Amino acid sequence: MEEDAIESPLVQRLTQLVSPVVDGSGCELVEVQFRREAPGWVLRLVIDNENGVGIDDCTRISREVAHLLEVEDPIEQSYSLEVSSPGLDRPLKRESDFLRCKGKKAKVVVREPIDGLNQCIGLIEDVTQESVTLRTDHGIIEIPFTRMKKARLVLEF
Numbered sequence: 001m002e003e004d005a006i007e008s009p010l011v012q013r014l015t016q017l018v019s020p021v022v023d024g025s026g027c028e029l030v031e032v033q034f035r036r037e038a039p040g041w042v043l044r045l046v047i048d049n050e051n052g053v054g055i056d057d058c059t060r061i062s063r064e065v066a067h068l069l070e071v072e073d074p075i076e077q078s079y080s081l082e083v084s085s086p087g088l089d090r091p092l093k094r095e096s097d098f099l100r101c102k103g104k105k106a107k108v109v110v111r112e113p114i115d116g117l118n119q120c121i122g123l124i125e126d127v128t129q130e131s132v133t134l135r136t137d138h139g140i141i142e143i144p145f146t147r148m149k150k151a152r153l154v155l156e157f
Helices: 009-024 055-072 095-100
Strands: 028-037 040-048 080-084 105-114 117-127 131-136 139-144 148-153
Touching (some): 009 028, 009 040, 055 080, 095 117, 117 139
Antiparallel strands (some): 028 040, 105 148, 117 131, 131 139
């Protein structure tokens, strides 16, 4: 599943490089972004773990990743490195993300309408390798991963 576009070869390479560092620290790499923003190029790593991510986790991983990237030097231009938690409305990208959030409310935007809907909001009922089933106001809707554009948890207060 993709957020807005297919990951660039650079983002794929960065993901391969930093995943072992993040995994080795007891965290999970949720997302890697490399994009131009107002201050210039930003490499943003979004990390998580089941107990939540604190500033110490972000600082430690930032330091280790910065050292690794200095040695490997995969990025040609100058950039800023940011390491952060996904926040409460974290993106859902992989089967494991949906499994972890089973029973919670999610919003899934699809590439082509499913049952006339461009987005589905509902409780995550079931997850397989191919699809996610949501209980929505429109009934039970099964959404194949291949048709998802993006998905996030929905915050309720």
